Amino acid sequence: MLCQMCKKNKATVKIVKVAGLSKTELNVCNECANYLLGNTITTISFTQNSLNEILFNLLNTFSKYSTEDSNVTLESEVKCSNCGMTYAEFVKSGKLGCSNCYSVFRKYIKPLLNRLHGNYQHSGKIPDSLQLRLDIIKKIKKIKDELKEAVSREEYEKAAKLRDTIIDEEKKAGIRDNE
């Protein structure tokens, strides 16, 4: 939008003037905003797109592509088996229905989050319960390597012990069901 004052520059600032009960809005460029604001007490707001708006726009562009290309029209029918959320609903609302939706719609979410956050790998806090599990998985991987080595050296007694340890650890992590 062009500045409503000078009609030259791009409007970047929205000025909302509240006088008594009436309210007027004006979209102007930075320079005109500075001129206008002067010493008067006003409320101002800046043009900015929230992440949700960006997401919304991206999703809509995506869905346009998919309707133009007949091969991908089926995508709108992709559905989460857990909560029933469809791709079409996701595009419309920008919201996911449940945690399972993340695996169902990962293909579409991944490029979006990559663009929004510049990244697609969580590197923050991990729940304690899960951290424990991750640690055990790491430990198991290490023992498995030792096991391989023991077998290659034909140290079968040691290998058997390592195998038992792996089974125990896997039970602890909930990877192996108790038979």
Place this chain on the structure above:
Amino acid sequence: MDVNIRKLRDSTAYWMKKDGPLSHIIISSRIRLARNIKNIPFPFRATDEQLLTVIEKVEKILKENKEFYGFQIIKLDNLSPVEIEFLVEKRLISFTLARFSKPYRGILYNTDETMSIMINEEDHFRLQSMLPGFQLKKVWEIINYYDDKIEKEIKYAFNEKEGFLTCCPTNAGTGLRASVMLHLPGLIISNKISESINTIIKQGYAVRGFYGEGTEFQGNLFQISNQVTLGLSEEDIINRLEISIKQLIEKEQKAREKLIIQAKHKIEDQVMRSYGILTNAKIITTAEALNLLSYVRFGIEMGIIARIGYDVINRLMLIVQPGYLQLIKGQNMKKMQRDTVRAELIKEILD
């Protein structure tokens, strides 16, 4: 009136009554965490029974954990529209929670309102912690502590790739939004605000008004928060935001120093006029009150007014709002009546 609402009406939040680091520019620091329970659909897709389960889990945690001693729970289903509006104005709940049309919405909070949890908002839980002044790290310590406690009782929806899974994928990862409320009259008066705010926006931060998302800027107050939630650790998000905020604080500080040299009388005049209107007006709107209060606050910050503390201004900033005002008077009031009652109340408190 709900008994807990009555208590909240008469009590003052810690962030309002105590000064914090850099209180002369920063009003408050706040962090919220979005969390969901594993295997229960997000609130807008959950059945009423599932939403009930969510709130029951919170009640169980409240009962069984000594860390939550002194916390209260309010269920929004039992409240009047004015009481809900009041909770929004007190910054305990969001517009989203206030407007959400499903049952079993709730708010869990401690008495000094440093820690609260919205239940069945966009996500099952929205943890929130708030302190006065500039101290995001301390806020993070508090909220992280309670997050850990809850996580011991509840399995969160989480995976290694997308972190904490949230209803809106833009919040995934840490689910963390840190925000700081700044009072920037110096930059406004010296016409440098657009430039300063645009720099912040270019750095990838969101800028909002006093009431949060989708609201106008009133009272020279700006709320600045992070948008990136995935790929950075909580500490990194906080550190980066702090760096940008520090630059903004410096700009405001410089603008104020310049103003006091170049336009001392003009500033004093503006401050005292604002005080004069606030203590003499017979009719006053919320917007006008907030703007005038901003200049009185500026007067305190600049050492022009000495006998009023930030706590008084903070309290006024909240109670001039329509919902709070009606709760104090204990009756529903039309706009004209509110404007009259507001003027009386401000005069009474400032005199």
